[in-house]
Amino acid sequence: MDQSETIELLTASAPAGELPPMPIDADLITDGNPIARGTVLMQTADKKVTAGIWTCEPGAFRWTYTWDEFFHVLEGAVTVITNDGTRHTLGPGDTAHFPNGLKTHWHVDRTVRKFFVIRTHEPFEL
Numbered sequence: 325m326d327q328s329e330t331i332e333l334l335t336a337s338a339p340a341g342e343l344p345p346m347p348i349d350a351d352l353i354t355d356g357n358p359i360a361r362g363t364v365l366m367q368t369a370d371k372k373v374t375a376g377i378w379t380c381e382p383g384a385f386r387w388t389y390t391w392d393e394f395f396h397v398l399e400g401a402v403t404v405i406t407n408d409g410t411r412h413t414l415g416p417g418d419t420a421h422f423p424n425g426l427k428t429h430w431h432v433d434r435t436v437r438k439f440f441v442i443r444t445h446e447p448f449e450l
Contacts, residue, residue, distance in 0.1 A: 336365035338377055338439075346378065348385050358383025358432055364450055371447035379437045385430050392443040393422045400436035405429045 343361035362378035378395075380402075401415045407427040414420060422428070424445075442448065 334366050336375075338365075339363055343377060343379055348380075348387075352385045352387065354384045354386060354429070355431075356383030357381070358385055358430075367448065371449065372445070373441065373443050374448045375439070375441045377437065378440055379435060380430075380432050381435050382432050384432070387428050387430055389422045389424055389426045389428070391445075391448075392424050393440055394442075395420055395422075395438040395440040398437045398439060401433040402436045403431040403433060405431070 343363050346360045346362035348358055348360050358380050360378065360380045362376055364374055364376040366376075367374045377398075379400075396419045397414050397416055399416055401413065403411055403413045404420075405411050405428065412420065
């Protein structure tokens with residue numbers, strides 16, 4: 325490492341109140357009105373690793389992952405069905421990894437709030 329480089333510790337606090345809209349494409353919604361909100365808390369310098377908070381109200385939608393995602397459920401409940409038919413019911417305290425390319429169907433049973441970390445191949449621009 326070059327002596328002139330500065331390495332800093334980044335920190336962020338979970339935002340209070342309602343998060344900004346992070347809408348789900350209407351074409352992906354299969355039931356109800358799953359209103360999604362979220363915010364990015366921080367990113368690496370190359371913008372390929374991003375962390376944030378996301379919430380979604382009850383409803384159902386399809387989602388295909390175009391990145392690797394790890395998340396930890398803070399509140400609520402969701403059942404995620406993968407394209408092989410496996411059901412995963414996740415609630416507070418549960419952690420999951422969704423690999424790039426995985427096709428899923430989300431059923432948000434109770435408004436869910438999660439902390440997420442995604443890794444993209446290209447910089448994730450906000």
